[in-house]
Amino acid sequence: MQRKEAAWGYLFISPWLTGFVFLMGGPIIVSLALSLFNWDLLSPARFVGFANFSRLLHDRLFWQSLKVTGLYTASSVPLSLVLGLSIAVLMNQKIPLLSFFRTLFYLPSVVSGVAVSLLWVWIYHPEFGLLNTFLKTLGISGPAWLQDPLWALPSLVVMGLWQVGGTMIIYLAGLQGIPTQLYEAAWMDGANRPQTFFRITIPMITPVLLYNVIVGIINSLQLFTQPYIMTAGGPNYATLAYVMYLYRNAFQWFKMGYASALAWVLFLLLLICTVLLLRSATSWVYYESETPSRKKDATKHALRK
Numbered sequence: 032m033q034r035k036e037a038a039w040g041y042l043f044i045s046p047w048l049t050g051f052v053f054l055m056g057g058p059i060i061v062s063l064a065l066s067l068f069n070w071d072l073l074s075p076a077r078f079v080g081f082a083n084f085s086r087l088l089h090d091r092l093f094w095q096s097l098k099v100t101g102l103y104t105a106s107s108v109p110l111s112l113v114l115g116l117s118i119a120v121l122m123n124q125k126i127p128l129l130s131f132f133r134t135l136f137y138l139p140s141v142v143s144g145v146a147v148s149l150l151w152v153w154i155y156h157p158e159f160g161l162l163n164t165f166l167k168t169l170g171i172s173g174p175a176w177l178q179d180p181l182w183a184l185p186s187l188v189v190m191g192l193w194q195v196g197g198t199m200i201i202y203l204a205g206l207q208g209i210p211t212q213l214y215e216a217a218w219m220d221g222a223n224r225p226q227t228f229f230r231i232t233i234p235m236i237t238p239v240l241l242y243n244v245i246v247g248i249i250n251s252l253q254l255f256t257q258p259y260i261m262t263a264g265g266p267n268y269a270t271l272a273y274v275m276y277l278y279r280n281a282f283q284w285f286k287m288g289y290a291s292a293l294a295w296v297l298f299l300l301l302l303i304c305t306v307l308l309l310r311s312a313t314s315w316v317y318y319e320s321e322t323p324s325r326k327k328d329a330t331k332h333a334l335r336k
Contacts, residue, residue: 066291076288083292093293095268096276099184103272104251107188112243115198120232122199123206133203137196148260151190152177155261177262180269187257187270198243205239206232237316241308248304252297273297 041048066083070076087093122133139147154161155176163173174182209232217227233240255274258264264271264279277297281290 062291062294065288066295068288070287071285072287073285079288083289084296086289087292087296092268092271092276096271096273099269099271100252100254100273102184103188103254104248106185107191107251108244108247110188110192111195111198111247112240114192115195115243116202116240118195118199119202119206120228122203137200140194140196140200142194144256145260147190147194148257151186151193151257152261155186177270178266180267183262183266183269187254187261190257191251198247201239201243202236205236209235234317238318241312241316245305245308248308249301252301252304 065076067078067080068076069079069083118136122129122136126132153159157163157173157175157178160173160176162176166173176182176186213231213235214227217231222230253274254272255278258270258272259275259278262270264275273293274297277290277293280286280293
């Protein structure tokens with residue numbers, strides 16, 4: 032029976048496996064091989080071993096792009112998690128026009144990244160932009176935003192929060208999966224709303240929180256469209272994202288071997304972050320399908336706190 036179920040399972044996922052092997056698996060292997068060569072698409076590839084990787088250590092723009100992407104991730108991921116959860120909690124209440132407000136908050140997340148970038152270029156325009164025009168009505172002289180090295184990256188972070196609707200929807204699904212009996216029992220024991228939020232809501236949605244953290248880090252480390260459309264990596268490399276630097280090496284400067292090395296460094300960074308998060312999940316993520324012994328250990332740990 033198990034072999035039959037496994038056979039049917041592989042049959043159903045065979046279209047995806049086929050696409051992965053031929054459309055993704057092949058390019059992944061080729062990129063690993065290319066990282067050991069110098070190749071400009073026109074002349075024959077020349078084997079250089081690990082020279083592309085050692086060159087990264089002395090590349091100023093590599094470290095700058097890594098710094099920009101790290102700062103963006105460190106600021107955007109926590110803010111999107113908190114804002115997404117806050118909106119999801121509000122959208123989980125019984126209020127008039129609830130479906131309308133849920134759609135309103137989710138809609139920006141399905142708009143094309145290029146269209147959103149062009150919209151925010153107009154919003155951030157230092158002279159005619161909507162934001163500085165509003166600040167002028169308050170008697171405040173707004174900065175140059177995308178043209179200022181100090182404000183360019185924070186501007187991208189704020190723009191990213193506008194599309195927090197995807198995170199909100201996932202949180203909302205988690206909130207609606209919490210049994211109402213837990214809240215009723217807590218209220219009967221005299222618990223208030225902050226206590227139920229931190230003692231029931233947060234622990235019960237920790238799997239959703241883990242998922243949003245991992246996906247948020249993966250997406251933020253692959254930041255490309257916004258700086259490419261809005262700032263071209265400037266001013267003064269203040270918004271030179273890692274993937275944008277990779278793109279320039281591959282398709283503008285035709286350094287395919289060096290770009291492949293950059294891609295594998297990014298892959299290793301994503302792998303390390305994901306593994307560390309999954310390893311740490313055993314100490315703070317609660318799953319309803321856990322074994323009774325593990326639930327007992329988690330309960331003891333919570334009582335000690």
